[in-house]
Amino acid sequence: MRLSASDLACRRGGREVFAGVGFSVAAGEALAVSGRNGSGKSSLLRMVVGLLRIASGRLALEGGDPELTIGEQAHYLGHQDALKPSLSVGENLRFWTEFLGGTAADFIQPLAAVGLDALADLPAAYLSAGQRRRLSIARLLAVKRPIWLLDEPASTLDLAAQRRLTELMRTHLAGGGLILAAAHGPIGLDDAKELRLDANPSRLAGGKP
Numbered sequence: 001m002r003l004s005a006s007d008l009a010c011r012r013g014g015r016e017v018f019a020g021v022g023f024s025v026a027a028g029e030a031l032a033v034s035g036r037n038g039s040g041k042s043s044l045l046r047m048v049v050g051l052l053r054i055a056s057g058r059l060a061l062e063g064g065d066p067e068l069t070i071g072e073q074a075h076y077l078g079h080q081d082a083l084k085p086s087l088s089v090g091e092n093l094r095f096w097t098e099f100l101g102g103t104a105a106d107f108i109q110p111l112a113a114v115g116l117d118a119l120a121d122l123p124a125a126y127l128s129a130g131q132r133r134r135l136s137i138a139r140l141l142a143v144k145r146p147i148w149l150l151d152e153p154a155s156t157l158d159l160a161a162q163r164r165l166t167e168l169m170r171t172h173l174a175g176g177g178l179i180l181a182a183a184h185g186p187i188g189l190d191d192a193k194e195l196r197l198d199a200n201p202s203r204l205a206g207g208k209p
Helices: 041-049 089-099 104-113 129-142 159-174
Strands: 002-012 015-026 030-035 056-062 074-077 147-151 178-182 193-197
Touching: 002 041, 015 030, 015 041, 015 056, 015 178, 015 193, 030 041, 041 074, 041 147, 041 178, 074 129, 089 104, 089 129, 104 129, 129 159, 159 178
Parallel strands: 030 178, 030 193, 074 147, 147 178
Antiparallel strands: 002 015, 002 056
């Protein structure tokens, strides 16, 4: 499997956010997207998953399921943790598991993998910011999809949770998955490719496409 982009451009509110962006990331590889605030890191991930229209350029997935869109083969972890505060931790994950095409029985192991199994019956409203993030990460594990699109994935996580996330990412890559992660700093994967969106929002700088 290979996800590639060529000459991508993004425009929002009549403003060109970036243009001329290209990359290629294959199964077993991670791509770290960096750049200043407003350079388009989040917008790039949203374009890949299909939440934002591509102004110009081409995005292609080789080796995936031809009957599914890229978005249907990807997990998108955005800035905000999409949780229902009135539901318990377990109920939240069961909801997302079923919504994403899994079965309700799949939620226990993912909770244990992020260290939240002991809090399965706790209403999500009582979770800390870091615990909410870990519950969102559990969605990546509940239903297997080959592409992980992660926007500031370590946001609000303590050091122990960051290490746990790194191991989960490594396991995903070892199983043939691929990762695009937008972050201001290192994502914990030393061999990740790099794509930097320039301070000039219409240009791509540096990086290893």
